[in-house]
Amino acid sequence: MDDECRGAWTLVYKLWFIFIPVLTVFVFTEESTVLASDIASLGDSEPDLIGHKPARRNLHDVAKESTVLVSDITLLGDSETELINHKPARRKLDDVDSSISIDCGIPEDFHYADVKTELHYASDAGFIDTGLNKNISLQYQSETLQRSLMNVRSFPQGKRNCYTIKPAEGKDTVYLIRASFMYGNYDDRDQLPEFELYVGVNSWDSVKFDNASHIVMKEIIHVPLMDSVYVCLLNTGSGTPFISALELRHFHDSSYRTQSRSLLLYKRLDVGSTGEMVRYKDDSYDRIWFPYNMPNCVPFDTPLPIDSLGESDYKLPSRVMKTAVKPLNDRDSLDFDFETGDSTLEFYVYMHFAELEKLQENQSREFDIQINGLPWKNSVVPNYLNSTTIDTRKLVRGTKLSFSISKTSDSSLPPILNAMEMYIVKDSLQAPTDQGDVDAIIKIKSRYAVDKTWQGDPCAPRTCWDGLNCTYTGYDPPRIISLDLSSRGLLGNIDPSFADLRELQYLDLSNNSLTGQLPDFLSELPLLRFLNLTGNKLSGSIPSGLMGRKNTGSLDLRVDKNPDFCQSPPCKKEKNFVVPLVAATVSFLAILLALVVYWRFKRKQPDVKLVVKSHDEEGSLESNNRHFTYSEVVSITNNFQTVIGKGGFGTVYHGYLADGTQVAVKMLSTSSNQGSKQFRTEAQFLMRVHHRNLASFVGYCNEGTNIGLIYEYMANGSLQQHLSDKTKNALSWKERLQIAVDVAHGLEYLHYGCKPPIIHRDVKSANILLNEDLQAKIADFGFSRDFPLENESHLSTAVVGTFGYLDPEYFSSNRLTEKSDVYSFGIVLLELITGRPAILRSHENTHIVDWVSPNLARGDIRSIVDPRLQGSFDTNSVWKALETAMACLPSISIQRPTMTQVLIELKECSTIEIAHDETWRMEGNTFETNSVDPEIEMGPQAR
Template sequence: MDMAKILSLMFGFVSLHVVILLAQPIPGFISIDSGVTNEYTDTYNRIYYETDTGYADTGTNWQVSSDNFGDGFDARSKNMRIFPNGTRNCYTLRPQNGKGNKYLIRASFSYGNYDNRSSPPAFDIHIDVNSWLTYSGSRYFCQEVIYILQRDYVQVCLINTGNGVPFISAVELRLLDNGIYPFESGALVREDRYAMGSSRSIRYPDDPFDRIWYKLLPEDFQAATNTTAIEIDPNNNPYKVPTAVLKTAAVSNVLRSFNLSRPSNSMDGWHFYLYFAEIQLLQQNQTREFSVYIDNMFNTTENLEYSTLTTIPSGLLTGQTIVGFNLTSTARSTLSPIINAFETYKVLELPNSMTYPGDVEAIYNIRTTYGLAKTKESWQGDPCSPVQYKWSGLTCSDDSAPRIVSINLTSSGLTGPIAPALANLTSLQSLDLSNNQLMESVPDFLAQMPSLKILNLGGNNLNGLVPLDLMKKAADGMLLLSIEGNPNLCNSSYCKSTGEPSERRLGFVVPLVTSVSGVIVVVSLVTIAAVTWSRARERRDESSPSMLKTFTPTEIEGITNNFKMIIGEGAFGKVYLGRLDGGAEVAVKVLSQMSRQGHKEFQAEVKLLAVVHHRNLVSLVGYCDDPKSLVLVYEYMSNGNVRDHLLRHEMPVLSWLQRLQIAVGAAQGLEYLHSGCKPPIIHRDLKPANILLDNNMQAKIADFGLSRAFRTDYDSHVSTNPAGTPGYVDPEYESTGNFNQKSDIYSFGVILFELITGQPALLKEGHRVTHIVRRVTPLIERGDIESIIDPRLQGKFRIASAWKVVEVALSCVPTAAVQRPDMGLVLSELKECMAQEISSLHGQRRGAGNQCNSIEMSSLDPSEMSPDSR
């Protein structure tokens, strides 16, 4: 091999080695060029830049039009990542030195008219859970914050404020020396960092921390430069200002002073850092001496020594509307002041606390296990904080480090086994995994979770034996458990004795959650067993009318004591109190001879009622099918109907908690009719008179499915319309004659307003009858919640909870049915409100204005909510 080839190979090897060296990340640095498809090393500053793969799991890469290249000062302005979906989207950075270390974090933005709309967006940027800055502009914009990591990671989150699609061009993180830039609390946002008199901006590798020192030479100033090497004693350079920055300075041509001022809010805190070094050799007859004033207060007089750095930190400045510094020559000075560099920082307060670390790790593990980052747009950033961006389906405590106390992942497309990470959520009180495709066995750890009081596993494909400890915990009243809808899942003791797995042997366990407080026990009786949980979509039995008890006319006379006590009356006929042989009380409805109900329709309704079973629907016990005596026998609801409780002032006032209980119970029953029955059942006459209360004040819907034939019942003030009662009838049905599930939603919204206000749907005011939605709309627009809520509550309600229920009610009553949510969504929102109420009672959310999630209402016009009643 000749020498030329040998030299060529050697050169190639050396070149390759140099490339490899250049492509290495710098220790303590994370550098992300958002939107690029390949990593690279910047040839100018020799910084290795990565793609954002692995740092952000949402968003889309984009490139600025080539016509707009140059809209920034470096390559990072040419690409971006945009976030068209979701409210909060985050980058997660995990540096090698994490919690407790101080970092400079830089975010860069260059709009570059990438969307060809010439309309730059405006959006917010958060550092972890606190607001950092707002982007609003069209040219390159770069911002830095000095931040001490609270965890082993830090998140930079873009917040969509409704003013365009958020984007980002670059995210950079630089490890700092913990001893520089001391501050007591919060973080420091860079306002200024200037190398005075420099002809270029200075950053890495001149600055080992990659601080960007922008060039600045004010008008009427000249640059002073020392081209020789200035040796600065590192022990006299506490903020490690680069030599390249100190080799230049600015000196006034005509003035004997230098001023810098910044507008400030009197609540803002500031830190200034001033750097001085004499870089000119002065003649014997020359003197440079000046006084330093910071925030209009004398600080010191400086007589600089050649090649010696003097650093003046201001300390914390507060309480001023203008902050700044001034350099003024003394009387004996023959030269104007000199300044080499300065930095100003504004204090960034950090009022929001991050979620408890163990809960964050667990819920992120669950998110990864089930792939929820792609399907749940809200599952970005911190799970609980700030509260307005809390992950959907979660309820959190308001502790100093919020804890996750409730998870609702019903109908979320979960597959595979139950995630082991759930065991690490030690404050979790309520877990709903119903209506998914979860498989394998029920894990033992669920019984060991110390705070778990409510567990819904219904409607999955779980198999095997239910752990004995879990069943015992339920039987002992320590856990409210639902496991129905898992065909291959067995109650341990039963299956061991029979060896026959069968869904029909799995009941719904409804024990009461115990409490050391007698008050909470009472509340549990009223709420937890009746309200805070719904079954996994309860399936219809294989029942038939033959499985119901049949009565003879003589037996009906016997159980009603010859029709002694009337407890209700409607167009169907009269309702009597009855008592079965075992002592159980029943409601006996006898078809009137004047009713239009015929025998054929009666038979059809009995068949329907025989296969509809839900704890929030009044159960049919039996019937009498005699040509002269058509009778339905129902379970007896000892506390009457909701209408009487709201409008009859001699009855005890329903508390706010009881009203929420009733709303959730009725919603559960209606959701079952709409989604749990095949085909769906439309109630068609939903109203407070048809919501009955048992001895535990549990709400149950009556007359479901009967309105088509029986029209009305339990209410003598009824309509003669084909379906429905005035005040509750869907306006779209009135105009089109089409009844559907959204018709029931409208009726339910009216009921919610009645529960909220204590007023009837229709109210006569003088010669005019007004609808409840029309009455409350002006109060809602004024934000006057106190005037909306039933005055009989005497202010004993949580304002945040009340507003959220108002929002749910409002979402149900638009004139156009398509604008109303499905019952499942309404139920989910009410259940979350209820869970927060219970957490509050247990001391978990005292004083919480932390809110139930509100339903999207698509900019509803209150004037279109409901027509004036005629």
């Protein structure tokens, strides 16, 4: 044994960090769908694709799906017999840069050309590392079914699985992305799944099915902020996500570029067509055009090609533009409606025109276009055999969009329409992770061959990569603040990429096989306060930069169990058997002396001792947390001058550390036996949990009967104080939603990010603390319990908690599950919405659920919502939050959602409210908002 082994006698405590933050946005868009069972031809007698009605058509709401026939899909790309030899110039899709066609679920390195479209499809193996290849059931396979729908890639593992596509054109370029899905009972369960689809870090759409043969196609025009395009499937707990095909097409011009970064396809109509759908090769961008014929209109066409002398700005297919409609009566206008059902949806509209008739000298065709009775474009004159596109330039919205195309007084011919596109605007509310952090973590992943589940953006959507934790501040990019790579089999030196994670606060590289010197570049991380390198094969000594930060207490550095590492200089390489022997003897005598002193001291003291058992080992609290003497606590609290809280366990005081940091000091009352037990429990869990939405543990005092825990100070007190104190400024609805999201994040971490999971058992507004930025953190783990039984549905334990928040099933049966916390959180959410306590003393001690339920049944939101909000909120957001709260409160626990599901719903509420605020500000308060009219009782709007 040499001198460097002396550090092996230091007691080590591990801290594990496992974080599962979640984000979400929800967007309405229409899905183009295909029924494999429908084998028929489209014609004038068939139901219109979007609900066309005579004269004034009602095109239903956004949720209505367009039904397409499989026979049409299999015929996509068939060339039409041209009546003349000259054809318009069209680029081959194979020659278009960044065109990518992926058949998901076929074997690696396999590729083929589609028989109908001649598009080249490749395996998805090079785009994703997870998932299983499956074939759809034989009963749903047929010769007419498109080949890319015969198989799927299924994702039974993980909440988020992402395809990474790197088109040659990179970021800030317009792409069309299309995802196709057909369930086909591939898993032999005959259970239709539901899941969510994301592009980048923002919501694309939800994927749902009518039956096993239902084909769903989602299409988006997207401008990525990063060079890589991530397409992610999120498991929402309603079935296993899967995908059949994924396609990306590159637009060489900026025709579809808008103020928004994404456009969701709503309708793309080949007006006047009586044939099948049109796509590549006719459309060089591979847009899919649906045939569309109007009653009370006359379809007509031309055998001549359109745009034969050159491509139009939008490169419209000649086959689409060769057909059009006009009114039966030349004096009539073309009128049609779209029932969107949602006034918050915003649209871009594109109408395409081409004159198909050779006009005589005494003939003219000129028309005006109106939307919702307002002029859109006047005096439109289509060009003969050349395309003209009219777009809205500005956003259009309303529960109904009414279009009217009418001829001008100088026109001798009626109006026409050849083709039309409508897109729903999708704002990118969530920013992707900081590019510097992304580059660094990708290098780390590549260098150490870390987990295959590290896919897509590191911090979003909804969940971070396993082992990461990120900070989220409004619209700013998320930053990586915690990285836990313990026990991941890391080999070699510590890579310099770690130093590029500039916001990193926690780094755990313990129990790996890292070798070489401990690099000083880690001292350059300005916010790093915890570095665990225990259990590696490092050599050398602690660099000066890290040693300086360790000595000042700004860095908790752990380097034990590195056999060749020297913790305390001077460090020598000589072999010496005398010194270790002497050291061992001295150490033995010191330990023996300490035991004698402790035994004599113990005889004179009461049996109150704060002892903690961590998840992996046993020991006292004095392990690796900062110890404060009682005299230091007296100094910190200025002789316990300022009381900020009291309970059965004792009193909480406000104080200041030597560096000026504010803290809260909880001192145990010597007369509180139950308090002593709670203290031990709380200390046990504080050793394990580390999350931005859990109150942080600073240190402890443990001298005889003077036992205390020291936490970070939360300047804005408890949520209960804010809601009950009418003298305080009322929290806005947006702030309340963010508090709810923060608490849900914390509980989700306890339930799913800790091993074993933790049940808090006393979730209430008094135990939710707010810092100076109103960030919410869960406190008081005195009643918390581990839930270590992997194969059990519950624990049988004595009932603890707070009346009003207590799970009725747990109260009546002693059956404890994580759903008990879900119930308590539902009560807190009702408190946030109503501004009222769990028990309404002014209503003869009525429980808040019993007070809300009848008002909710009547749709009386005015009576439910906290009157201090004064109607300043989006109605849809409040109703969704109410529905989420009530979903948490069934008396039977299995009927409640998980905290992950609750978090998803709350993030959608927050997204709705943020969009509402942004719209209100952008429009200068000149348009109607969704605030509650104090004179009107409003029920939930369609969503």
